[in-house]
Amino acid sequence: MKKSTFLLPIVVVAIAALLSSVFIVDEREKALVLQFGRVVDVKEDPGLAFKIPLIQEVVRYDDRIQSRDVDPLEVTPLDDRRLVVDAFARYRIADVERFRQAVGVGGLATAESRLDSILRAETREILGSVSSNDILSSDRAALMLRIRNNAIAEARGLGLEIIDVRLKRTDLPEENLDATFERMRAEREREATDERARGNEAAQRVRAQADRTVVELVSDANRQSEIIRGEADAERNNIFASAFSRDPEFFEFYRSMTAYQRSLQGGNSTLVLSPDSDFFNYLKSDELTPQ
Known part of the structure; x- marks a missing residue:
């Protein structure tokens, strides 16, 4: 009984010493065995390794990137x-x-x-x-x-x-960013102003060209209309002249009727004429021949 009591602590110490002398090196790390701060062994391969208990210690370092x-x-x-x-x-x-x-x-x-x-x-x-x-x-x-x-x-x-x-x-440093941004902003604003100026100039050219085209078209249209009107008046005058030459009395009668129609219209207009005026020749007679 006394012998087993004496051996038990020894066995426990031996097992503890054995366990403390074994360590595991992970595949993701490397280990150094130090003895009083001095490197005595390097363990780079994964697996079991041994050291002297109490005297040596293990330092581990990550081997990953x-x-x-x-x-x-x-x-x-x-x-x-x-x-x-x-x-x-x-x-x-x-x-x-x-x-x-x-x-x-x-x-x-x-x-x-x-x-x-x-x-x-x-x-x-x-x-x-x-x-x-x-x-x-x-x-x-x-x-x-x-x-x-x-x-x-x-x-x-x-x-x-x-x-x-x-x-x-x-x-750029923070103190230079504001100045740089202001310079960039000023440059962009200058470019925008130039673009607007060029756009306004182009717009003025287009408007001037359009106005000129309008004037030319209107002038040409007026010229053509005057020519057509003049030709029509000439043709009308030719017709009147031909009709007058064929029957002067009828032509005189027609002109009088036209004058009556234009002058004797409803409204507030008043004509003061002598009854024996030549203007009423065709109204005083049943015949076409004026008296």
């Missing part, structure tokens, strides 16, 4: 047109032992802070060597590749592998 957004920074291209650039990078821990030596217990937070400094410095250097038009054009892809390639060597000292660097946004 990470994304890091760089805070917006202001750059000055060759043409002195300041721009605010917003970038991000994709990276992974390539050398976990060097990573531990470079950042110590600071871990990923310290590494990302130093990575930000590297990316900001390279972004300023590369974008400061070209014009703003190159940054805003399709050549920006080549500039991002240059930033990535220059940052790879420095990031390697941190045990990091930079996979890609991208510029998300490239804008």
Whole structure:
């Protein structure tokens, strides 16, 4: 009984020691075995691994690709047109032992802070060597590749592998946006004014041409009507002359009847004539021959 009581704690301690010496390395991570803060083993393959209990400890790091957004920074291209650039990078821990030596217990937070400094410095250097038009054009892809390639060597000292660097946004600083918008608005208003002026000028030309055409058409129509009226009057006069030459007495009678019709109409008009006036010759006689 006393012997079993003495062995039980030993067995429990042995089992606990065995369990604490075994750890599992996930396929999405890498692990370092540290002994008094010094790296004694690197575990990169997934599966079971062992360490010395109490003396050694395990530190795990994510082996997946990470994304890091760089805070917006202001750059000055060759043409002195300041721009605010917003970038991000994709990276992974390539050398976990060097990573531990470079950042110590600071871990990923310290590494990302130093990575930000590297990316900001390279972004300023590369974008400061070209014009703003190159940054805003399709050549920006080549500039991002240059930033990535220059940052790879420095990031390697941190045990990091930079996979890609991208510029998300490239804008003017806030203090320059209002001035730029006002300049663009003034330019558009000037163009609109020019277009309206050209439109009014074209409209005036069209109206003047239309007025001229109207005057020409009316003048030609009046001329044609006068010609037709003159020809009709001439033909009428010819008819009257021919009729008069055939029977002058009837023609005189017809003219008198026409004069009676035009002068003796209803209304307030009053004619004061002598009864023996020649005007009433055909009214005083039953014959056509005037007396």
